[in-house]
Amino acid sequence: MTTKALSDAHVMHLAALRAQSAVIDAEGLRIGSQYVMFFAEAGLMREHVTRLTEGFTRPNVLEVGLGLGVFATQLLEREVGSFTAIEPHPEVALMARTRVVDAFDVPVRVLVDPWQLVTLPADAFDAIMYDTWPPDGHADSDFAEFVAHVAMRCLRPGGRFSFFHSGTSIGPARRAVLDRQFARWTAYPHTMPAEQTPPHWTKPSRDFLVPIATKGGA
Ligand SMILES: C[S@@+](CC[C@H](N)C(=O)[O-])C[C@H]1O[C@@H](n2cnc3c(N)ncnc32)[C@H](O)[C@@H]1O
Numbered sequence: 001m002t003t004k005a006l007s008d009a010h011v012m013h014l015a016a017l018r019a020q021s022a023v024i025d026a027e028g029l030r031i032g033s034q035y036v037m038f039f040a041e042a043g044l045m046r047e048h049v050t051r052l053t054e055g056f057t058r059p060n061v062l063e064v065g066l067g068l069g070v071f072a073t074q075l076l077e078r079e080v081g082s083f084t085a086i087e088p089h090p091e092v093a094l095m096a097r098t099r100v101v102d103a104f105d106v107p108v109r110v111l112v113d114p115w116q117l118v119t120l121p122a123d124a125f126d127a128i129m130y131d132t133w134p135p136d137g138h139a140d141s142d143f144a145e146f147v148a149h150v151a152m153r154c155l156r157p158g159g160r161f162s163f164f165h166s167g168t169s170i171g172p173a174r175r176a177v178l179d180r181q182f183a184r185w186t187a188y189p190h191t192m193p194a195e196q197t198p199p200h201w202t203k204p205s206r207d208f209l210v211p212i213a214t215k216g217g218a
Pocket of ligand 1: 017036037045064065066067068069070071072086087088089092113114115116131132133134
C-alpha cells in the first residue's frame with residue numbers, strides 16, 4: 001500500500017486556503033478577498049465541456065477543482081454517465097454541491113480533499129477537467145505530477161484531458177508533458193467578450209486556450 005503525502009508547501013497552502021471563508025456573490029466565488037472564479041467564465045467552461053465530451057455517449061467525467069461549479073453547470077446540459085469532483089475547501093464543496101451537483105440525475109461524488117490525497121479507480125473516466133489553485137511556484141510541477149500519476153492512470157484509453165489555461169500560448173514545460181504523455185493534443189482559442197468582463201475581473205487576460213489531449217491505446 002502507498003501512503004500519499006503532501007509537501008510542506010502544499011500543507012501550508014491548503015491550510016491557508018481552508019482557513020479563508022468562501023463567499024458567492026453576483027460576480028462569482030471569492031476565497032478570502034480574492035475572486036477565484038466568475039460566472040462570466042460560463043462560455044469558456046461550456047467550450048471545455050463541449051470539446052471534452054463531444055462524440056462520447058454518457059461519458060464519466062472527473063473535475064479537479066470544483067470551485068463555483070461553472071464547469072459542472074455547463075455539464076448539466078450534457079447527458080453524462082457520472083460526475084466526480086474534487087474540492088478540498090469544505091465550504092466551497094458544500095456550496096457547489098447544493099447549488100449545482102445535486103441537480104445531476106446520475107451518480108455523483110464530491111471528494112473533499114486535495115487531489116494529491118485522493119485515490120481514484122483506474123481507466124474509469126472518459127474526460128478529466130483540471131482547474132485547481134496550486135501554491136505559488138508549483139503550478140507546472142503539480143500539472144506534470146497530476147498528468148503522470150492521475151490522468152494517465154484514471155483516463156480510459158481514448159479518454160480526453162483538459163485544463164484551465166489563461167493566455168494565448170502554452171509554456172514549454174506543459175507542452176513537454178502533453179507531448180510525452182498523450183497520443184495527441186491541440187488547443188482551441190477562446191476569448192471572453194469585453195462586454196461580459198465582470199467589474200472585479202482578476203485574471204491576467206480575457207484570452208484563453210481550451211486544450212484537449214487524448215490518451216492513446218483506444
Ligand atoms: C478556479 S477554481 C475552479 C473553478 C471551477 N472549475 C468552476 O468551474 O467553477 C480552483 C479550485 O481549486 C481548488 N483547489 C485548490 N487546491 C486543490 C487541490 N490540491 N486539489 C483539488 N482542488 C484544489 C480551490 O479550492 C478552488 O475552489
